[in-house]
Amino acid sequence: MATIRDVSKIAGVSVATVSRTLSKPDKVSEKTRKLVNDAIKQTNYKPDILARNFRTRKSSTIVVLVPDIANPFFSRVIRGIEQTAQRLGYAVLLGDTQGLREREITYANMVYTSQADGIIQLDCHIPFEDKNDCTSPIVNACDCVRGSNMPTVQLDNVAAAKEMAKHIISLGHTDIGIISGPENSTITNDRLRGFKQSLEEAGLSYNPANRMFGDYSLPSGAMAASDLLSKPIPPTAIMCMNDEMAIGAIRQAKKMGFSVPDDISVTGFDDISFAEFFDPPLTTISQPAEEFGSNAMEMLFDLINNKEPESKNILLPFNLVIRESTGNKK
Amino acid sequence: MATIRDVSKIAGVSVATVSRTLSKPDKVSEKTRKLVNDAIKQTNYKPDILARNFRTRKSSTIVVLVPDIANPFFSRVIRGIEQTAQRLGYAVLLGDTQGLREREITYANMVYTSQADGIIQLDCHIPFEDKNDCTSPIVNACDCVRGSNMPTVQLDNVAAAKEMAKHIISLGHTDIGIISGPENSTITNDRLRGFKQSLEEAGLSYNPANRMFGDYSLPSGAMAASDLLSKPIPPTAIMCMNDEMAIGAIRQAKKMGFSVPDDISVTGFDDISFAEFFDPPLTTISQPAEEFGSNAMEMLFDLINNKEPESKNILLPFNLVIRESTGNKK
C-alpha cells in the first residue's frame, strides 16, 4: 500500500502538503493540489485511517451495547444508529452483551482503550466497574437506568402503558392479566406503573396474582399465558409488555381453545412488523424505533465533541394502534 | 490517562519491559513483573489499543456487510459472527448496506484504510470497485456470488428447495405457486432451481405465470399472494422463499377467505422464531443461522492470519420442518 510519503515524493511536495490537500484543500494552491491529486491517483493512495485516528486521538467509532441483536425492535434501533453514525462520520462497533454485566463492561472499556469515542447503551445498566464514574461519553436509550446522570432517549412508558390499559378497560374488561418483562427493568416497572394508574382511575384494584413474568421472548409469552388462562376464572384481557410475548400468548390462548378477541383480548407493545400480519393483527403501542437510534447517536455526537446537546433527556412519542386482538368483553 | 511511559517510570523499568509484561509475561522475571503490575494498578493504566493496533498494523476488527440488519435471519447470523469474533479477539463493525453497492464499497474499503482486517459479506455482491481485485480477506456467507473466488458459507439451497417442493408435491399438489426473492439473487435462483427439479422429477411442468416476485418482506409476500390467489384458478399451494413472505401470504390468503392449509398450503424458509408461533405454524426449512456467522468468522480468521482454512466452501445442513401450514390437496 502506498503511504503519504510515496505520494509526497511523486508529487514533489512535503508530506504535510499531501496531508493538507486531503484535510484542508483550500489551504493549498490549485497547482499543488493538482500535483498531489495526480500522485494520489497514480499510486492509488488510500489514507491509513487507523494512523490518522491514532494521531488525532479519536477513533471516530462508537460502540453500541445491545442485550439481544436478534430482537426485532433493537434491530431497528441499531439501524437508526448506524445510519446517523454514517452520516456523522462514525463507524459502529457491535456489542451484543446478552444483558451480561461482564460483557457490557468489556465493551464499554473500549472508550478507555481508544477503540471507541462513545457508547450507546440500550439496556438499563450502568456499564462501568465504578457506577459513579460515568466519565465516558454515553447515551442510554430504550431501557434506561432510573436516576443515573446518563443522558437518555426513551419513551414515556408510564403514559403509553396507561393509555393501553385505558383502552382495555374501555372495552369493559375488569379482570386483566399482565405479562411483564423481568423485574429489574425500568421499562417493566414504568409500564406496570402506567397499568396500575389506569386501573386506579377506573376504580379497579390491582391483583398481583394476575402478573406473570416473561423475558420478552415468544415462548415466555406462551408460558405466562398458559398460567393465566389455567386459572379457575381466567382474565378476559391480557396486556403484554412487548409484541413477541403477545404473539406467544395469543398462540397459547388459541391452543387452549380460547378465541382472540372474543374470549380474551391481548395487547402488545412495540409494533414490530409482524404485529400487523399476525392473526388477529395486534393491538399495540407503536414506537419510532429508528428514532431512538438516530436521536441517541446525535446526542452522543454532541457529547463526544463537547457540544451541549439540545436536550439530555429525550422523550419520544408513542401511538396506540388499535387492531383486532382487542374487543369488547362479552 | 496513564501511558506506558508513566507506568515504566513508576516501576523503574523501560517501556519495553512494561510492554513485554503485558504481551509475554513469561519473558519477564517474576520480580519485575510484580513491579510493573503494581505500577499498572497504581496508575490504573489501560493500554491504548488504538496505538497498539496502529503499531502492529492490524485493527483486530472485521466489518460485516449486511443488506438489512432488521431481518431476523441476518440478526441471528450477526449474533453468531459477534460471538465468535469476541472469542477470537476481534471487534465487529456493522455495515448496514441496504444492498447498495455504494455502501458496500464504502465499508469494504475499511480494509484498505486499516480500519478492518477482513470482511464478511452476507449479500451476493462483490463489494469491490474492481470485481477482479478481491485481495482483501473476505468471506461470502448466506447469499453468495456464484463463480467468484470468494470463500463461501452457504446452504445447499437447491437441495433444500427441492426437498420442500417434494413435500408439497407429496401432498398431492400439482398447481404450485412460488413467491421468490429478487431476480438477481443467487439464493433465489438456487431455490427456484430446486423447485423446478422436483417438479420435473414428479412429471409436472413449471409454469412461469405461477412465479411472483417479492423482496423478502411481509407486505411483498401479501401482495404476491394476492396476485396468485386472484387467478381464475388459483394454485393450491404456495412455496415462499422466506418465512416473512410466507406469513404475509398466509395473512393475505385468510383475508381473501382462503383457509390454510385446507384451501391452500403455504411454506416458508429460514424457520425464524415467529414461524412456530404463527397461525398456522409454518412448514419451513430451518437453517442454523448462528453457524453461518460462526463459520464465516472462523474462516475469515484463518484468511486474515494466512492459515489455510479447513474448507473454503462450507455447506451447512438444513432441515425440513413440517408444521401445519401444509396439508393434503382437497
Add this chain to the structure above:
DNA sequence: CTGAAAGCGCTTACAG
C-alpha cells in the same frame, strides 16, 4: 531478562 532506539503513518503547530 532488560533497555535503548527505531519506527508504524499520519497531523499540526511553527517558522518562513
Add this chain to the structure above:
DNA sequence: CTGAAAGCGCTTACAG
C-alpha cells in the same frame, strides 16, 4: 502557501 520537525503510544528486533 509550504516544509521541517516533533510526536501520538505503542512494539520489536537488536545488543548486551
